[in-house]
Amino acid sequence: MTRQSGYLLPTEKEAPADAEAVSHKLMVRAGLVRQLGAGMWTYLPAGWRAHRRVERIVREEMDAIGGQELLMPVLQPAELWRRTGRYDIDELFKLRDRRDADLVLAMTHEEALTYHVAREVRSYRDLPLILYHFQVKERDEPRPRAGVLRTREFIMKDAYSFDRDAAGLDRSYQLHVEAYDRIFDRSGLEWYRVESDVGMMGGVGAHEYMAPCAAGENEVALSDAGYAANVEIATGQAQAVAGLPEPLGAPEPVDTPDARTIEEVAGLLGVPEGALIKALPVIRDDGRPLLVVVRGDHRVNEIKLRNRLGAPVRQATEEEIRSVFAAPPGFVGPVGARVPVLADEALRGLAGLVAGANEEGRHLRGVEPGRDFDVNWGDVRDVAAGDRCPNGGTIRIEPAIEVGNIFKLGTRYSEPLGARYLDEHGSEHAIWMGSYGIGPARIVAAAVEQTADEHGIAWPRALAPFDIHLVTLGKEGEEARTVADRLYDDLRATGLDVLYDERSASAGEKFADAELLGAPLRLTVGRKGIEAGEVEAQVRRGRERRALPLDGAADAAVELWRALP
RNA sequence: CGGGGCGUGGCGCAGUCUGGUAGCGCACUCGGCUGGGGGCCGAGCGGUCGCUGGUUCAAAUCCAGUCGCCCCGACCA
Known part of the structure; x- marks a missing residue:
């Protein structure tokens, strides 16, 4: 029995002010979920049905x-987690019972x-x-x-x-x-x-x-x-850099006062960002310093870096950059570096690059990896849209x-x-x-998220809280009500889950609620339809309507429903 | 953890700067009208202004503390 007049389905016209994501807004508005606290959610009956x-x-x-x-x-002895070395995970909830035993919530x-x-x-x-x-x-x-x-x-x-x-x-x-x-x-x-x-x-x-x-x-x-x-x-093959400067026989200093960022240096020297060498001073797990360099228009990928090194790294502090890397922050570069250099594959074979000179207010141009500094190579950058994927396609x-x-x-x-x-x-x-x-x-x-339109949710058939949303526009005692009552019984007999809106609300309100909740198929029984011997069916996706014969409406509706996505 | 923002009726908000009897829309209740796209008229109910303390004749408003929530980033086994 799912008559909407007695069903807890608190729909809202307006989304909570703090909602950002489409699913957040719509699931609250459609009466599927309610918040109890930060990251704590209650599933209301319709939401729980979908779940x-x-x-x-x-x-x-x-x-x-x-x-x-x-x-x-869910409640577990801490000992188990100590044994696997996972007790110290920050995300793990820890608690004590009255006898002071350590427990965790799994x-x-x-x-x-x-x-x-x-x-x-x-x-x-x-x-x-x-x-x-x-x-x-x-x-x-x-x-x-x-x-x-x-x-x-x-x-x-x-x-x-x-x-x-x-x-x-x-x-x-x-x-x-x-x-x-x-x-x-x-x-x-x-x-x-x-x-x-x-x-x-x-x-x-x-x-x-x-x-x-x-x-x-x-x-x-x-x-x-x-x-x-x-x-x-x-992983992917980087796109070539357009407008690389001419290679030089040897690196050549160039004054770049106050230009510390990739953008500033590229702008000052009039070269593309991809012509720069971005240097990231890091400290390895064991305390050893390492200079990671990638192309100026690329970003270091910390996970790939960790996997390449077999251990996590952290960024060096400003103080460490000055003392260990012997360079002013913003002007760190691989040429003459006092620490090992790990270069991203996208830098391989490039010449005429610009890198920090390890001197305040100065960069080097005409830099060539391998020629001007020793490198270990590795794939340690984020792929970018437009790169070539390992199968030869273009990455998006x-x-x-x-x-x-x-x-x-x-x-x-x-x-x-x-x-x-x-x-x-x-x-x-x-x-x-x-x-x-x-x-x-x-x-x-x-x-x-994937199905919503400006009217609300448009569930895939497999997940919808209800298969069919039956709406009657008739009041108690009117024909549109008795006909809808009968159709409701017929539909339920087919085994489908039907939500029957027999509330004494206006047609507009019912339609708006139905589209918000998003059952794949809506059936409307009203006076006009009955006079024409029809029940109106609306497919939620696309909101197209069609007439079903009043006689055998349930079977026709089920047949239509089966064909929906 | 860093940055930003917000707590006023069920929801969305105004009022706070400049202290003086707490308001609007929606929702809800009752009556009437309406009855195929959130309709109309009228009458109502509902709020310790997150909490605690302070200042003051007087605090939603000023001060201090505290709790909660959201967003961006970090993190996300």
Whole structure:
């Protein structure tokens, strides 16, 4: 029974003043969610319906690859997290119970499940396994934002695979790739599976599923040649610099008083920014200094840099630049540098460049990497739109929201938690693991972002809180009401989820609310239609209307609904 | 963590500079009209002005502290 007069669906004409993202505004306005605090959101009945529709798709596809659903606690002993070295993560909520025991609120469940598997799995005969659950995650986010897109508490479907070896993990991983592809197809989202950084999850490979939308926090590099990667790790061949200065036989000093930034120096010397060498003084994990240089129009990519070096780095302080790098900030350059130089590949083969002279108010021109300074090479820059992708296509960059991720963990968690098994020869091995997450709330929000128009949400059929929004314009006792009542019963008998708007509101109000909430199909029963022997159907996407015969309206509506995206 | 902004009825806002009985629109309630695109008329309900303290005859307004929320950046296992 979903009669709107008694259903908690508090729609608003105006969005909260502090809402920025489209999904944030619309999900609040449509009465799907309400905020309880920073990064804390309540799902109202209609919003929860959409969430559960995602869950259902995910559950079906996880079960289809042999996943077994279970449930683990959010509240966990700190000890587990100490063992895997993750207790010190800032985002991990920590608390104490009345006996002063250290506890955490889980932000993910590798520790808990690996703990159990370590105890229950002893033999190669017990493997492989895919286990998953839908559970609340708690993360002490530095900055929750954009409604339900980045929250401190959210539900995640997290799955974990356990295999005998790397080959088994590859198989489990591939199963998840296929399941996830189906999940996002069925959800009706536009999505990309992109190569991603493994981060501190450790392990040997990772992909993210990205749904492009304006509110996205990530950037993905895409090309028509099928390339898709998070810009965090994307690689490409740089575009050539137009208007490079003539090469010189040797570097030549040039006065550049007060010109410290790339823009200032390029402007002063009348050369393109790409003719400059941008120098980033950094300090490695072990305290060793390093000068990273990229082309002036490029940006250093800290993740690629970290991966190239095998350890994180931080920017040097001004004081360190003066003392360790022996150069005034703003005029640091690789020629004559006292520290090792790591140069980005895009600088290879270039000549006639401009670099800091390590002297106040002075740069060098005619600089040539390799000739004028020793280098180690590495791909350590952000790709830029227009670069050539590894498949030969042209890269474009789009904002996107991460709706799922899959990681090959290897033995990152099984080793510290002692998850081992005996093989058929009686020798012991660590279990090979993978972990696979999906955020249903993000799928919901991404669908809103991707489908919304100026009237509201236009759900993909698979995620809509209601399949059909039936609107009657008749009051109690009028024919338009009794006919609509009958149609409501007929529609429900087909098994579809129908929201029946029998409120005593004006037609305009009901239509506006229906388009805001965004069910794929709206049916309107009014006096005019009845006189013509018709029910009006409006397809939400495109808002096109057509007449259905009053007789057999339910069947006609279902048929129409089935053809919708 | 750095920068910026905001807390006044359910929502959106004015009032704060220059202290003097708290207002507007929407929503809500009641009555009437209207009845295919957020309609009209009338009458109402609803606010410790985030909180605490201070200054003052008097504080939404000035001062101090504190809590909360948003945006940009950093971060995001």
